Amino acid sequence: MPVEPLSQKEIEDRLAELPGWSLTSVGADAGAKAAEVKLTRSFRLASHFAATALVVHIAQVQEELGHHSDLTLGYNTVTLAVNTHSAGGALTGLDFALAGRVEALAAGHGAE
Numbered sequence: 114m115p116v117e118p119l120s121q122k123e124i125e126d127r128l129a130e131l132p133g134w135s136l137t138s139v140g141a142d143a144g145a146k147a148a149e150v151k152l153t154r155s156f157r158l159a160s161h162f163a164a165t166a167l168v169v170h171i172a173q174v175q176e177e178l179g180h181h182s183d184l185t186l187g188y189n190t191v192t193l194a195v196n197t198h199s200a201g202g203a204l205t206g207l208d209f210a211l212a213g214r215v216e217a218l219a220a221g222h223g224a225e
């Protein structure tokens with residue numbers, strides 16, 4: 114099933130509902146490769162183990178949705194960055210659906 118890119122207005126409206134999430138430009142290089150925009154958020158946790166548990170929980174949700182962020186584990190931080198590869202790297206409803214699911218579970222991990 115094809116997924117449609119969201120318009121700039123749709124992106125702004127959905128971002129307004131997701132405090133803590135922002136758009137970041139990643140992957141630009143000096144040559145041919147253009148920067149991609151990703152929907153991004155970082156969380157801080159109480160410990161490395163707590164951060165690792167959040168990564169596992171997010172991975173479960175990503176498998177359920179069939180949609181996967183770049184998911185980075187730091188010492189006590191977890192960072193997600195996501196766009197939709199099958200839409201050419203555009204932002205789609207799938208990215209915001211994942212962000213909403215992650216918001217709902219992160220609080221239960223004490224993530225800030």
Ligand SMILES: C[C@H](O)[C@H](O)[C@H]1CNC2=NC(N)=NC(=O)C2=N1
Pocket residue numbers: 179180181182195196197198199200
């Ligand atoms: C078949 C499978 O669902 C697709 O390859 C999914 C997997 N996870 C994905 N994740 C992201 N971020 N974008 C995609 O287009 C994508 N496609």
